Amino acid sequence: MRAGSNVFYGIATYLIVAEIVYIFGVNYVRDDGYLYVAEWVGIVSMALAAIMALMLAAYLQLTDSKTDLAPEDWEEAETEDGAGILGFFSPNSIWPLAMTGAIAVLGLGIIYLYYWMIATGAVLLVIAVGGLCLQYGLPKEKH
Known part of the structure; x- marks a missing residue:
């Protein structure tokens, strides 16, 4: 696996763990002893964020398997290994x-x-x- 997909798999893992803690904290930890209804906006938004991170990780993993190794994927890479033309960026586009x-x-x-x-x-x-x-x-x- 390459660096980009690893980053997004890590973000997805964090979001899933944070959502479990969030669900527990919102629904079961009370100061006054009353049981409230689940707070769905936060639960759904964190689930969608985790799904989006998983989608990006899977996309990067699939596209990285079809391309050459990038310098950030080498164990002994130096800063100079990433030098060169990165692409064309229009200098005066409106x-x-x-x-x-x-x-x-x-x-x-x-x-x-x-x-x-x-x-x-x-x-x-x-x-x-x-x-x-x-x-x-x-x-x-x-x-």
């Missing part, structure tokens, strides 16, 4: 800022329950994601 603005409009629409703002934010987000994905895939403009 689309991440446009996505941020679209998410802000969409979030404010959801908060205040303005349906026109939700629709506007969703349309802006689709345009921004499309622009980001197609930024270097479209033909260049000829002047």
